[in-house]
Amino acid sequence: MSAAPTLDPGTHEPPDYQQVQSSAEFDELRRAHRSFAFPLTAAFIVWYLVYVVLSSYAGGFMATKVVGHLNVAFVLGLAQFVTTFLIAWWYSRHAARRLDPRAEAIKSRLEAGA
């Protein structure tokens, strides 16, 4: 079966959540969230820790001048700001396109039935 179950209109039974949870439709929603959010979280945490570790143990490299008084340490620090803004934007775009419509469909079906 491919869609989340619909409950009979007019009944006030709570939805059968286990049945919804094992539906293909919900599985797609869960996968769309996890396959995006989990690896990305791991990636930005690693990127941040790499930056911290470089600051602690690669002083010479970080001190390399790039432009004027701006050195690699500053450029990487500013890059952390940029990647944070970009990831927030990227996730929000992903959520609006891939998560919200799916979540909305399941929700409205369940609430119409409940």
Add this chain to the structure above:
Amino acid sequence: MSPYQQLSAVPLAAGGAGEHRPLIIALFAVFVAATLGLTVWAGRQTKGAEDFYAGGRQFSGFQNGLAISGDYMSAASFLGIAGAIALFGYDGFLYSIGFLVAWLVALLLVAEPLRNSGRFTMGDVLAYRMRQRPVRTAAGTSTIVVSIFYLLAQMAGAGALVTLLLGITSEAGKVAVVVLVGIVMILYVTIGGMKGTTWVQMIKAVLLIAGTLLITFLVALKFHFNISSLLGAAAENSRKGAAFLEPGLKYGATATSKIDFISLGLALVLGTAGLPHILIRFYTVPTAKAARKSVNWAIGIIGVFYLMTIALGFGAAALIKPADIEKPGNTAAPQLAEVIGGGAGSTGGAVLLALISAVAFATILAVVAGLTLASSSSFAHDIYVNVLRKGEATEKEEVGAARWATVGIGAVAVVLGVFARGLNVAGLVALAFAVAASANLPTLLYSLFWKRFTTQGALWSIYGGLASSVLLVLFSPVVSGKETSMFPGAHFAVFPLENPGLISIPLGFLLGWLGSLLSKEEPDAQKYAELEVRSLTGTGAH
């Protein structure tokens, strides 16, 4: 002319501060009067539990984003980071990056599912699929511990701040300020509940951003909008040269301090999404989408603010004689305001100094109000209603309990703040982040995303993360053994790191996993299905 020669004799704390006192106090009084008025207005609309805990869930994503920023940017980040940059250059800047990146954890993993599945507290989500009473007790305990550590740092900071900004040096004066802060915060929260607190935080965020923008603009103007020449001037004036712009001045001294910094970084980046006073803000908006939008606004506002700390910190380093910046640097931002406004004795300098000082006080008030609300909500909703009364209290009794809890926790914070005023408690904010990352975040993530998680796992991760982080700090140089310790005379620092995160965060995750595997009880599959479906779809959200 070297810039600091003309400004060399401006020790803020001593004589110079006295003459600005009336202006600072007047500005601050206006802030307190205006916000209390607003609180009374908000209080008139605060009737049920949903109003008191969640501000009626009617704030927009933008409003909540502002309030989150107001709740998050504490005096530690405003005065502390600017000061750390002024003294240690690049290493101070390093600090602020962890505070920002951390918001991505909240955005990607926590904010939306929390909004969808909880009602008022972090405990709502943690206890959802578990046995209510033990897990609510644990969640309430860790909420209150994290908030009290954070609160204590802010209260003690308030005492230190008036000394520096108003030149009040008498012990009675400092006690009076801590008590005053306590009374105002109790009034905000008991009268205005979440709605009043949210407005206070929004106003404070606007003031803080406006004040910081103004100083940043003036600094930028002075250096012709050239960041390289600002950095160059800072390096030269600091007398440390290029090293000022490189990693290592603060954290690079020894092998231990390097590891300590990694430990701190881990706690900062993983702590934010486990801070109860941040988490309860996600309940103030109507939907998960609005919660997402509020985190996005918060990331934008907080990010821009931390970028401006570069101008504040390096501006102070470039324009103020290093010896005039008192350690640990908390006065650097107000000092810079005075200098950039025209220097001591000038009207511009006096006005800007007063403005920034009043903003700093406003900052403390908004943050302590948020912390007090988080702990009293958790006490009333998790512990009083769901543990002591087994869920059998009326809404009126619940809100009453929350108001009394506010008074109680406020009183505790005042008493602790008075006792702690002579101690070096700056490390407590970092500790609050470490506890949140070790006890709350693992439990939250397992609850939301791992189907085999059990009650025993939840208890192990909360209590294990909480106990290990607190104990490691107790036996660390934060508490004893060093000149900068809370008790410099005592020597029981057997744990070398000041930040416990490197050990306690993995331990919290490990214990949650192990506790679940070793659990005799089967996980509640029905309840997990309910939580998972609700948290991802928003079905049945409050």
